[in-house]
Amino acid sequence: MTTYNASAAQLRATRWPDVFSIPSGLRAAISGRVAAAIFRHAVGRLPLQVVLPNGDQIGGANATTAPTITVHDEAAMMRRIGESGLIGFGESYLAGEWEADDLAAAIAVFAGGVDGLVPAPLRALRHAYLAAQPQGDHQTEQHSRHNVERHYDLSNDMFSTFLDGTMTYSSGLFADPANADSADLADAQRRKVDRILDQAGVGEGTRLLEVGSGWGELAVRAAQRGATVDSVTLSQEQLDYCRKKVAEAGVADRVQVTLQDYREVTGTYDAVVSVEMIEAVGLDFLPVYFAKLAECLSPSGTLVIQAITMPHHRVLETRNTYTWIHKYIFPGGALPSVRMLRDQAATAGLHITDDLPMGDSYAKTLQLWAEHFSAERDALESLGFDETFRRMWTFYLRYSEGGFRSGYLDVHQLTFTRPVTS
Structure with a gap:
């Protein structure tokens, strides 16, 4: 010690x-x-x-x-x-x-x-x-930005210690998770992004809304396909990084990144995508989330969500539980079940047309992130992150990896459209 x-x-x-x-x-x-x-x-x-x-x-x-x-x-x-x-x-x-x-x-x-x-x-x-979850963590418009800042605004440099060069903070999609290694991570992230864009039908002239910008990889790749992209985030650190990345990629004329709550978005889009942002929505706000995304979607448009999920009975058992993850990593976070997503989407007039479970890929993604993070002790110290922080994030990454390894957690790419009426 x-x-x-x-x-x-x-x-x-x-x-x-x-x-x-x-x-x-x-x-x-x-x-x-x-x-x-x-x-x-x-x-x-x-x-x-x-x-x-x-x-x-x-x-x-x-x-x-x-x-x-x-x-x-x-x-x-x-x-x-x-x-x-x-x-x-x-x-x-x-x-x-x-x-x-x-x-x-x-x-x-x-x-x-x-x-x-x-x-x-x-x-x-x-x-x-x-303990019950603090009222201040409830994902209202008033609290959501603060909750996001407490996680995503820690430091872009800190996140870069374990993410790959694409700076993508969500599950990659590996061709062979069991045999993948660190050299495969960036390709797995691009494969994930490209599949989402393919499912959403993003191409030349597509009007795309991205809810949850991350660090900009999806917006850039969509713009490179010829789409015009509106991307919203509640993280100032991500906003600054995204705008710089978009400019360096030469697609600033096709991508607009805004510091904005998803509930404030207006406009109509051919496609809407949201990658592992729904975990920050809160279960009580799933109806609002799906209603807003459906409102922004053109009648023939497509919605694609990548979501971390739990089995439905476990969501019901734990939905009011205050956890270590809430206290130290994701204040106000909540994982839905696929059943909840399907039902709330249906209420908003959307139905699932494709479902890709990819939990094995997330277990591998988290393993590689944890290995990268562990190797950067000196870099973390130079950034001002102490040994307790290092142990905290090691526990978080390995805790999450264990959840996916066991099947307690899963992640799905879900494609939604409006039912065809005759």
């Missing part, structure tokens, strides 16, 4: 108060003991090996060949889990209280067995003792 001087320790405690403050008191002690019992019971049923501080090893079937978690401070880890569930589990990792030899694989094991990890009576009580 890294050794900090007093001033550095004080700074990190101020910046990450819940990471460097272990729950104390009678409730924490009791909940920690309960959490330890549940944890040991769960691990005993999973293909996972856990090495405890006293050297004891616990684990279920095939534990000797399974991912290994090494616990450095069991009492602190269990108090955190008992106090705040999976938020505490993540904070314990940030605090260095446990490690894993393959973090994504360990998370995949937990995600694959999630339905049986906690006894049903305790699952029913989780909303009574776990």
Whole structure:
């Protein structure tokens, strides 16, 4: 573990108060003991090996060949889990209280067995003792820009430490995910973008609306096909980067990038695309989102969305849960199910004509991002991002990779059109 001087320790405690403050008191002690019992019971049923501080090893079937978690401070880890569930589990990792030899694989094991990890009576009580999402994270027009800024405006240079040269922050589409490596990532991103544009019928003269600009790769490639593009974002950092990228690509006359909420967009377009932006919409606002996109779409137009999804029953079970991802990565974020997207689109007069699931590609994308990020420790430090931030983003990337590996998460490219009427 890294050794900090007093001033550095004080700074990190101020910046990450819940990471460097272990729950104390009678409730924490009791909940920690309960959490330890549940944890040991769960691990005993999973293909996972856990090495405890006293050297004891616990684990279920095939534990000797399974991912290994090494616990450095069991009492602190269990108090955190008992106090705040999976938020505490993540904070314990940030605090260095446990490690894993393959973090994504360990998370995949937990995600694959999630339905049986906690006894049903305790699952029913989780909303009574776990924190609710803050009202300030609710994805209203008032709050959405701030939520986006807290993630996407961290630093373009920080994102460039792990993204490929296209600066595309969404799943690539690999021809062969199992055998892909870092050299294939940029091609996978371009393949993803080109398939979206093909599905949307984007070509010479197409009027295209992009909801969620990213760092501009899709807008540039659409303009190079001869389309005129209006792209909207709530990130000032992305806006500045996109405008520069568009100008350098020589397509500034065909692309307009605007700092604007999707709810404020007007106009009519031949095609509308939105790549992994729906996760920042919020489940309560899905009707508004689809209504607006349908309003902007010409009668014969096509909408293409790339969306991270969860199984429908899990969305319903967790929709009001405040998670580690909300607290540290995506405030106000929410993953829908394909069923929700289909139903809300239908209400807006659109139906799915094509569905490409590509979860294997996202697992590979996240693996490569995490490897890139891990290799850039010095660059991150020079940008002002400390060791706790590095552990936080490592956990986020590997946590997400594990979700896709297990099938708990998926990602879909969905194509929508209006039903043909006779």
